[in-house]
Amino acid sequence: MIQKKICLLGASAVGKTSLIKQYIEGVFSDKYLTTLGVKVDKKQVQLGPREIQLMVWDIEGIDRYCGFQPKYLRGASAFIIVVDHTRSQSLQEGMEIFQLAQETTNIPAVLVINKTDLPEQWHWTEHEVETRSHMFADCFRTSAKTGEQVDAMFQAVARLCMAD
Amino acid sequence: MKSARDLDDEEQLRAVRNIVLGQEREHVLSAIESHARDIVGAVVVEALHDRQKQNDDLSTVFVPLVEKSVEKSVTRHSDQFIGYFYPVVGKLVRKSVAAFLSDVLEKTNTLLENSLSVKGLVWRIKARQAGVSFSQYVAAQTFAYQVEQVFLIDANTGILLNSVARENHSHADADMVSGMLTAINDFVGDSFAHTNNQEEQQLASVKTDDFTLLLQRGPSLVLVAAVTGQAPAQVSQHLQITTENIHRLYAREIEHFNGDTSPFERTTSELRECLVEQLNTPDKKRRPWFAIIVLGAIVLAFIFWLYHTFEQSQLKQQLAMLDSSPGILVRSVTAEGLTDVSLQVLRDPDSQPVSDWLAQQGIRDDRVLVEEKPYLSLERPLVERRIARVVARYPAISLTPGPAGFNLEGQLNRTQLQRLTNELAAIPGVSDAAALTARLDLIQAPTPDRQQSLKAMFDFHAAKIDATQIEFDAGNSDLSERAVSRLTTLNQQLDTAVRLARQLQLSVGLMIMGASDASGSTSFNQQLSQARAQAVRDFLVSQGADPDYLNAVGLGVVEIDAIDGVGARKVMFNLMDFTPEARKEERP
Numbered sequence: 001m002i003q004k005k006i007c008l009l010g011a012s013a014v015g016k017t018s019l020i021k022q023y024i025e026g027v028f029s030d031k032y033l034t035t036l037g038v039k040v041d042k043k044q045v046q047l048g049p050r051e052i053q054l055m056v057w058d059i060e061g062i063d064r065y066c067g068f069q070p071k072y073l074r075g076a077s078a079f080i081i082v083v084d085h086t087r088s089q090s091l092q093e094g095m096e097i098f099q100l101a102q103e104t105t106n107i108p109a110v111l112v113i114n115k116t117d118l119p120e121q122w123h124w125t126e127h128e129v130e131t132r133s134h135m136f137a138d139c140f141r142t143s144a145k146t147g148e149q150v151d152a153m154f155q156a157v158a159r160l161c162m163a164d
Numbered sequence: 165m166k167s168a169r170d171l172d173d174e175e176q177l178r179a180v181r182n183i184v185l186g187q188e189r190e191h192v193l194s195a196i197e198s199h200a201r202d203i204v205g206a207v208v209v210e211a212l213h214d215r216q217k218q219n220d221d222l223s224t225v226f227v228p229l230v231e232k233s234v235e236k237s238v239t240r241h242s243d244q245f246i247g248y249f250y251p252v253v254g255k256l257v258r259k260s261v262a263a264f265l266s267d268v269l270e271k272t273n274t275l276l277e278n279s280l281s282v283k284g285l286v287w288r289i290k291a292r293q294a295g296v297s298f299s300q301y302v303a304a305q306t307f308a309y310q311v312e313q314v315f316l317i318d319a320n321t322g323i324l325l326n327s328v329a330r331e332n333h334s335h336a337d338a339d340m341v342s343g344m345l346t347a348i349n350d351f352v353g354d355s356f357a358h359t360n361n362q363e364e365q366q367l368a369s370v371k372t373d374d375f376t377l378l379l380q381r382g383p384s385l386v387l388v389a390a391v392t393g394q395a396p397a398q399v400s401q402h403l404q405i406t407t408e409n410i411h412r413l414y415a416r417e418i419e420h421f422n423g424d425t426s427p428f429e430r431t432t433s434e435l436r437e438c439l440v441e442q443l444n445t446p447d448k449k450r451r452p453w454f455a456i457i458v459l460g461a462i463v464l465a466f467i468f469w470l471y472h473t474f475e476q477s478q479l480k481q482q483l484a485m486l487d488s489s490p491g492i493l494v495r496s497v498t499a500e501g502l503t504d505v506s507l508q509v510l511r512d513p514d515s516q517p518v519s520d521w522l523a524q525q526g527i528r529d530d531r532v533l534v535e536e537k538p539y540l541s542l543e544r545p546l547v548e549r550r551i552a553r554v555v556a557r558y559p560a561i562s563l564t565p566g567p568a569g570f571n572l573e574g575q576l577n578r579t580q581l582q583r584l585t586n587e588l589a590a591i592p593g594v595s596d597a598a599a600l601t602a603r604l605d606l607i608q609a610p611t612p613d614r615q616q617s618l619k620a621m622f623d624f625h626a627a628k629i630d631a632t633q634i635e636f637d638a639g640n641s642d643l644s645e646r647a648v649s650r651l652t653t654l655n656q657q658l659d660t661a662v663r664l665a666r667q668l669q670l671s672v673g674l675m676i677m678g679a680s681d682a683s684g685s686t687s688f689n690q691q692l693s694q695a696r697a698q699a700v701r702d703f704l705v706s707q708g709a710d711p712d713y714l715n716a717v718g719l720g721v722v723e724i725d726a727i728d729g730v731g732a733r734k735v736m737f738n739l740m741d742f743t744p745e746a747r748k749e750e751r752p
């Protein structure tokens with residue numbers, strides 16, 4: 001059995017935990033319970049003929065109180081930067097985390113713009129978002145609430161893990 | 165290029181401006197200056213607001229200014245700021261560590277719990293009964309320690325490469341636990357890293373009430389053992405050796421690890437070797453002989469005591485039965501020492517002696533200390549016994565069993581009956597003496613006439629007897645033929661006289677007096693007279709006379725004015741009436 005480690009990074013409350021919960025358990029909750037440290041989950045993914053097991057590391061929101069811990073990325077095959085399109089700042093912070101991560105690793109990364117069920121509420125232009133997303137291996141617009149694009153996103157990440 | 169005319173105009177304008185505004189605009193400036201504070205103060209907030217609405221330029225100008233000043237303030241007063249933040253940050257760190265650990269521990273615990281089969285279930289129940297935590301129980305009851313499960317983890321990814329558990333119960337969550345453990349390890353490394361110590365901090369063990377996780381970290385692998393009980397240092401050493409071995413043996417696989425855990429399945433045998441345990445064999449203590457002997461002695465003494473107590477109580481019960489024996493009242497039966505019994509009784513002197521009763525019951529009297537006090541029993545058997553004793557003095561009556569116990573039967577004269585009745589009435593417990601004697605036959609006392617004639621007949625015979633004399637030859641005590649025939653007649657007369665005397669209730673006796681003549685010495689004569697009386701007595705006895713009535717006396721020489729004046733060689737008789745005068749007066 002092939003196992004791959006992936007990490008979800010991003011500012012607080014962008015919906016990292018919610019995305020994983022939606023992906024693994026298929027449920028969503030409006031309650032906000034901030035993640036402390038790391039929570040590891042797993043999910044079997046079918047990639048064509050072979051099945052792999054994703055070890056999904058849900059890392060606590062990175063903000064000015066809680067710095068980025070590059071160690072959590074050790075051994076990961078891919079990582080996901082989650083941003084929230086109802087908060088301008090989240091993209092800014094997401095990009096900063098992305099840059100920090102790239103200093104320690106060159107594994108592929110995916111940009112996830114979450115909460116698409118809510119109206120867009122940031123001042124970034126489509127073009128600004130576009131240019132930033134090009135720096136990633138892939139970009140998804142998801143909703144942890146409706147489940148939109150969640151499976152597709154993780155499936156893509158799994159594929160990225162097996163790319164090398 | 166400006167023309168001369170233009171220059172001229174400019175000159176003129178400046179001149180006018182100088183007049184109106186003053187040199188260097190001093191008129192206007194002075195006018196504005198005096199109101200500047202008021203004017204700006206009134207609009208500054210609104211103005212900033214409006215300006216910010218237009219675009220972000222204002223923040224662009226302000227942010228660096230603010231940041232600069234904050235930075236300056238923090239560097240200048242860093243101690244103060246640390247003071248402000250410390251409680252908040254410290255709390256945050258502690259909280260996150262706790263949350264972090266509790267999650268992984270909870271998972272590991274369920275993992276362990278599930279991996280313990282039926283035996284585990286039994287232990288679990290027992291642990292609950294004992295009120296201790298399950299693994300404490302396991303540790304205490306069975307093992308000094310036991311490695312329940314071993315995880316081989318890739319240090320980088322936290323991916324579980326292999327794991328083995330006791331009883332082959334691998335758990336689905338094991339790989340998540342391993343990821344979390346790695347995360348914790350990373351977290352610990354970061355959070356508690358010492359600034360001046362370059363070496364990374366490593367988590368060595370995680371202890372909970374239920375188990376201990378021992379972590380052994382190699383360059384690329386982490387070996388984790390979940391241990392119940394008190395793990396000794398050897399377990400860690402064992403883990404370390406195993407880690408080193410695996411690193412050496414699987415160097416290539418580790419180097420090319422890409423998430424494929426299958427090459428590490430072969431580590432199972434190495435990991436299984438880490439599932440060490442130490443049975444909690446209670447050290448064999450020397451047998452506490454002294455205690456055993458003392459205990460044995462106590463038990464024996466107890467049995468001995470029990471036996472004797474039983475026997476004693478049996479004896480006491482037996483003795484209590486003495487109470488039912490007539491004329492005996494048992495006052496108390498108490499244990500005396502371990503084996504003996506003290507018995508206190510009231511006993512009627514007429515009743516069976518206690519020692520007899522004990523002998524009858526087969527009780528050894530040395531075991532019974534009898535303390536006896538006399539009393540008078542009115543129980544029937546005792547009363548009967550007393551009556552019997554009185555009746556025994558009356559040969560003419562007998563006791564016969566009858567409907568009311570017994571009857572008195574026989575014959576008595578009035579006087580005797582009266583006496584008997586009085587004696588019976590004096591017996592305690594006899595309430596109606598008259599009823600007892602009711603069936604006795606009363607012998608009619610002789611009438612005065614008959615009495616007199618009897619007396620006359622008695623006197624007649626007595627006279628005849630008194631008149632009889634037996635002669636002997638000189639110096640001789642042999643009975644002659646004549647003497648024998650006379651004595652035969654006398655014997656008949658005596659017999660009649662005695663019978664008459666009995667009827668007359670007289671006490672009589674026959675004096676047989678021997679005498680001799682004066683020839684010969686006095687002592688010889690004395691002896692001779694005695695011998696003659698004795699010879700007569702002997703003869704009468706031989707003829708059937710009652711010896712009780714016969715008294716032979718030697719009188720010696722008796723001078724009688726008889727023929728020859730030589731005294732008497734004879735034996736004389738006197739029938740005497742010994743009846744006391746009182747009895748004679750009683751007689752009607």
Ligand SMILES: Nc1nc2c(ncn2[C@@H]2O[C@H](COP(=O)(O)OP(=O)(O)OP(=O)(O)O)[C@@H](O)[C@H]2O)c(=O)[nH]1
Nearest residue numbers: 012013014015016017018030034035061115144145
């Ligand atoms: N409407 C909507 N709400 C969302 C979505 N994803 C997350 N949320 C909500 O956003 C809040 C934060 O979600 P989390 O998943 O806890 O955020 P997080 O990134 O894990 O936060 P930290 O663990 O604190 O870093 C929760 O109240 C969620 O219900 C979404 O797609 N749509």
Ligand SMILES: [Mg+2]
Nearest residue numbers: 016017034035
């Ligand atoms: Mg979270």
